[in-house]
Amino acid sequence: MTDETRILDVAALKALAHPLRARLLDLLSQQGPSTATSLGAKLGESSGSTSYHLRQLERHGFVHELPDRGNARERWWERTAGRISIGSPDEGPASPAQQTATQLASLAVMDAENDLVREWTTRDPDTVPADWRGVSGSSTYVALTPDEYGAMWREFEAVIERYRAIRGQAADLPEGVRRVFAQVRSVPIIDEEPTP
DSSP: OOSOEEEOOHHHHHHHTSHHHHHHHHHHHHHOSEEHHHHHHHHTOOHHHHHHHHHHHHHTTSEEEEEEEEOSSOEEEEEOSSEEESOOGGGOSOOHHHHHHHHHHHHHHHHHHHHHHHHHHHSOGGGSOGGGTTOOOOOOOOOOOHHHHHHHHHHHHHHHHHHHHHHTTOSSOOTTOOOOOOOOOOOOOOOSSOOO
């Protein structure tokens, strides 16, 4: 993947806000190129449905077809390289349409990510290779100023980027290497009454 981050416009946010599209994009990010039929089987959807939604994602630049792979009946799709940003605090005030589209797209992406975490959490441990058992994240609460919060995020991003740069989104992984969903999630807890 490239280091360029794409800030999504309202039309792209609306396209991504569809739960099935968010899941398709997430699967392509996790597993690399795939066909509509294969993606449909994993999601319990028809290939016609996944084909339609992949075309909508393509229309907004999230995925692209791999014409050198497959045939007239079987089209292969790949996630477009680069990061996406669902809203940015540096953009200034958002319009009501932008706010709503940002919230809906954020929720659809979060649901797709939560499904991945839920699947890992409820997985039969016997289906997990021994060297990957017991490997997971943790969470805690911390007390921070806005500046400390920003610094913490920059540190998280630097760590993830350092590991991401090792192999990027390589389609073929060496033995012993697996894709890992790395998520750092934090939100400030805003009380109605500010603390002194």
